[in-house]
Amino acid sequence: MDPSGAFNNSELQDLIEQEKQRAMLNEMVAKLTSVCWDKCITGTPGSKFSSGEASCLTNCAQRYLDLSMMIAKRLQSMSQGQGFRG
Amino acid sequence: MDSFGSSSSNGSGSPHMATGEFMDKLKTQLAMAYAEQFLETVRGNCFEKCITKPGTSLSGSESSCVSRCMDRYIEATGIISKALFSSMR
Numbered sequence: 001m002d003p004s005g006a007f008n009n010s011e012l013q014d015l016i017e018q019e020k021q022r023a024m025l026n027e028m029v030a031k032l033t034s035v036c037w038d039k040c041i042t043g044t045p046g047s048k049f050s051s052g053e054a055s056c057l058t059n060c061a062q063r064y065l066d067l068s069m070m071i072a073k074r075l076q077s078m079s080q081g082q083g084f085r086g
Numbered sequence: 087m088d089s090f091g092s093s094s095s096n097g098s099g100s101p102h103m104a105t106g107e108f109m110d111k112l113k114t115q116l117a118m119a120y121a122e123q124f125l126e127t128v129r130g131n132c133f134e135k136c137i138t139k140p141g142t143s144l145s146g147s148e149s150s151c152v153s154r155c156m157d158r159y160i161e162a163t164g165i166i167s168k169a170l171f172s173s174m175r
Contacts, residue, residue, distance in 0.1 A: 011105060012105055012108070012109075015105070015109050016112070019109075019112060019113065019116060022116075023116055023120070026120055028170070029163065029166055029167050029170060030120075030123060030124065030127065030163075032166050032170070033127075033159075033162050033163045033166045034127055034131070036162070036166060037131060037159065037162050041135075041158065041162070044135060044136065044151055045132075045135055045136075045151065045154045045155040045157075045158040045159075046154060046158070047154055047157075048158075049158060049161065049162075054165060057162055057165045057166060057169070058165060058168075058169045060166075060169075061165075061166045061169035061170050061173075062169055062173055065170065065173050
């Protein structure tokens with residue numbers, strides 16, 4: 001509406017939300033890389049990854065996703081009144 | 087974030103900045119913060135992996151370990167990214 005391009009609240013909100021999502025994804029990649037590096041790269045870094053190290057890193061990321069989904073589902077079933085199981 | 091302070095180029099005296107300019111500054115700030123965080127992680131990890139007994143200077147093997155470590159860490163970031171985003175479909 002404003003030809004000078006000054007603050008348009010909802011457009012700005014959308015753009016900020018996009019950047020927030022992008023930042024959260026970057027944060028997740030950074031955190032996961034750090035965790036998986038510790039788990040998978042046990043010795044001194046070489047001039048390339050061994051196939052074991054490379055597949056460990058891939059597996060690590062994918063298992064983390066599985067774990068996230070499992071925790072979300074379990075939390076949902078807990079909050080739906082199925083109670084805490086021991 | 088005081089780099090988002092009022093723009094003096096607006097003749098009407100309003101403290102507002104154009105949306106585009108604001109978003110450019112925001113993206114720059116975020117990119118810089120991300121890069122700094124990334125470097126801090128690489129520094130910490132590679133120091134731990136490569137400098138086991140700090141001496142009076144960096145030895146040749148420590149230096150080449152640090153180079154390799156940095157390359158591998160960047161590579162690891164790519165592998166993790168790819169694994170996450172190909173799974174999230």
